[in-house]
Amino acid sequence: xxxxxxxxxxxxxxxxxxxxxECVQDMDHENMFWYRQDPGxxxxxxxxxxxxxxxxxxxxxxxxxxxxxxxxxxxxxxESASTNQTSMYLCASSRGQGRGYTFGSxxxxxxx
Amino acid sequence: xxxxxQPTEMTATEGAIVQINCTYQTSGFNGLFWYQQHAxxxxxxxSYNVLDGLEEKGRFSSFLSxxxxxxxxxxxxxxxxxxxxxxCAVSGNxxxxxxxxxxxxxxx
Numbered sequence: 129x130x131x132x133x134x135x136x137x138x139x140x141x142x143x144x145x146x147x148x149x150e151c152v153q154d155m156d157h158e159n160m161f162w163y164r165q166d167p168g169x170x171x172x173x174x175x176x177x178x179x180x181x182x183x184x185x186x187x188x189x190x191x192x193x194x195x196x197x198x199x200x201x202x203x204x205x206x207e208s209a210s211t212n213q214t215s216m217y218l219c220a221s222s223r224g225q226g227r228g229y230t231f232g233s234x235x236x237x238x239x240x
Numbered sequence: 241x242x243x244x245x246q247p248t249e250m251t252a253t254e255g256a257i258v259q260i261n262c263t264y265q266t267s268g269f270n271g272l273f274w275y276q277q278h279a280x281x282x283x284x285x286x287s288y289n290v291l292d293g294l295e296e297k298g299r300f301s302s303f304l305s306x307x308x309x310x311x312x313x314x315x316x317x318x319x320x321x322x323x324x325x326x327x328c329a330v331s332g333n334x335x336x337x338x339x340x341x342x343x344x345x346x347x348x
Contacts, residue, residue: 161336170340171283171327178334186335218282222336228273229336231282 131155134219134232141239147206149235151219159222160202161229162186162194164215171218177202209239244339246328251345252318260313260342262328270331274302274313277325277341286326287313318346 135150153160161176163186173186175194183194191213195203202221206213216236220229243265252258264272271290275283289295289304289311301314315322325341 163338168340171338173335173337176335184334187337220336228285228288229283231284233282 132219132221132230132232134217134235136235137233139235139237141206141209141237143210143239145206145209145239147209147237147239149204149206149217149219149237151202151204151232152200153202153221153230154200155221155223155230156199157221157223157230158199159224160196161220161222162192162202162204163218163220164188165218165234166215174204209237211239213237214239244328244330244337246326246339246342248340249343249345251347254318254320254346254348256318258315258318258344260315260326260328260344262311262313262339264309264311264328264330264339266309266330266332266337268332269306272302272304272311273329273331273336274300274311275327275329275338277327279324283327315344320346320348322346 132153141147162174163171165171172188177183177196193205216234218234219232222229245263274286276286277283287302294303299316304311323346325343327341328339329336
């Protein structure tokens, strides 16, 4: 069964901490994405990547960075966590443009 | 950029039919997706339209009109398990942009 795996289901971090959210897919997909989902705002794209070592800013990249050292792994980094980054974070992957996305189960991050 | 609009919530009775609308504006278009998301879970793929017309898949159908920037998802023979948020998403400019989702509540 193909899947996208996010390393943590729930995470609590302190303000100012550096936070790593990991995502791994086993489908050999080229494209990977990080979204955050907040009530009333829907899913908003943070960063995406088309290939190893390649990244593109989404709609809300401020306060985040990403890393894609291997094709199957896409990491989201919060350089200095803040309370307004408390959210559900969803990773997704796809094979190409116009193709459906497969989502991970999500990481609910709380910053205190 | 992309602008996607969906109604926020609707309630329907078990066994009924419900239509969820989505309007969009986009500078590039490679298709429109519908996803289902149960509370606390990841979105799951329901349907994909890239050409105008109706796509039917069991109890779910999706319609697209590219000239009008309009799509709808039709849910037939509603079941309690269909209570979920339904997300409209437009593919374009190398990304998938989502609407805010329509919460469907199915009542007995």
